[in-house]
Amino acid sequence: MRVFSSNKELLKSINNHGLIGIVPTMGSLHDGHLSLVRRALNNNDQVIVSIYVNPTQFNNKEDLKAYPRNIDKDLEKLRDFKDLIVYTPSDNDVYSKMTSKDYDFDELDKVMEGKYRPDHFNGVATIVEKIFKMFKPNNAYFGEKDFQQLSIIKTMVKKLGIKVNVISCETIREADGLAMSSRNEHMTKGERLIAGKINKFLIKAKEIYKNKKIDKIPVSMIDEINNLKNCKLEYFEIDNLSKYSSSLIDEGDRIFIACWVGKTRIIDNIKLK
Ligand code: PAF
Numbered sequence: 001m002r003v004f005s006s007n008k009e010l011l012k013s014i015n016n017h018g019l020i021g022i023v024p025t026m027g028s029l030h031d032g033h034l035s036l037v038r039r040a041l042n043n044n045d046q047v048i049v050s051i052y053v054n055p056t057q058f059n060n061k062e063d064l065k066a067y068p069r070n071i072d073k074d075l076e077k078l079r080d081f082k083d084l085i086v087y088t089p090s091d092n093d094v095y096s097k098m099t100s101k102d103y104d105f106d107e108l109d110k111v112m113e114g115k116y117r118p119d120h121f122n123g124v125a126t127i128v129e130k131i132f133k134m135f136k137p138n139n140a141y142f143g144e145k146d147f148q149q150l151s152i153i154k155t156m157v158k159k160l161g162i163k164v165n166v167i168s169c170e171t172i173r174e175a176d177g178l179a180m181s182s183r184n185e186h187m188t189k190g191e192r193l194i195a196g197k198i199n200k201f202l203i204k205a206k207e208i209y210k211n212k213k214i215d216k217i218p219v220s221m222i223d224e225i226n227n228l229k230n231c232k233l234e235y236f237e238i239d240n241l242s243k244y245s246s247s248l249i250d251e252g253d254r255i256f257i258a259c260w261v262g263k264t265r266i267i268d269n270i271k272l273k
Pocket of ligand 1 (some may be wrong): 124128
């Protein structure tokens with residue numbers, strides 16, 4: 001493993017032949033990230049993992065401050081992968097001015113996460129575009145837990161004509177079904193037990209959808225979640241993101257959920273067909 005905090009130094013060490021894969025992360029790595037790294041290593045000649053908590057995608061300063069940072073543990077987890085290149089930049093190595101660009105995502109940034117986290121997707125796209133332009137990867141790997149983020153990145157790449165394959169990778173889950181996320185480590189034991197129920201609601205809603213052909217989540221299920229201790233639902237809906245962006249192909253309907261369990265925000269989704 002080679003670790004660089006300067007993109008210029010990293011670029012000098014890259015071999016210009018063969019495929020380059022990239023796994024952009026904000027660190028606090030878990031098995032979900034490691035599965036992206038494994039997939040990237042299987043399909044590319046060189047793989048870069050970036051670890052950078054990107055300030056411009058946080059619409060809330062407290063959330064940015066509280067975001068978990070565990071760089072020593074992260075490097076320890078990556079140490080066993082052979083031939084990995086890790087990019088751990090300072091703010092100055094990526095931003096000359098700490099601002100995000102204003103993108104046109106059609107209507108995709110106005111729904112779900114876009115409603116609850118204003119400007120979040122401009123920040124995500126800004127850092128991902130910068131990383132793509134720095135390292136010119138052939139393949140970039142993102143998890144499906146953040147399915148709307150994945151769709152935003154596909155839209156950005158298509159609209160800007162960036163030559164990279166954006167590869168969506170299955171969500172990796174804990175034993176009780178909770179989607180792995182760096183934010184999960186903030187939860188108390190009690191909150192963690194409740195969080196484990198979120199994926200079960202998605203599975204139950206999928207069953208109801210299949211049997212009754214509904215296009216809305218039943219109010220009784222919404223009430224059930226809101227009645228869980230410390231749980232506050234933001235959205236729980238059946239949707240198809242391709243209807244919000246002319247750059248996306250139709251991958252079918254999904255059920256999306258976002259809710260707070262205590263101070264931890266959880267998002268997840270499930271494919272319907
Ligand atoms: O999903 C994340 O961890 C971040 O949003 C990303 C894609 C690394 C951009 O900062």
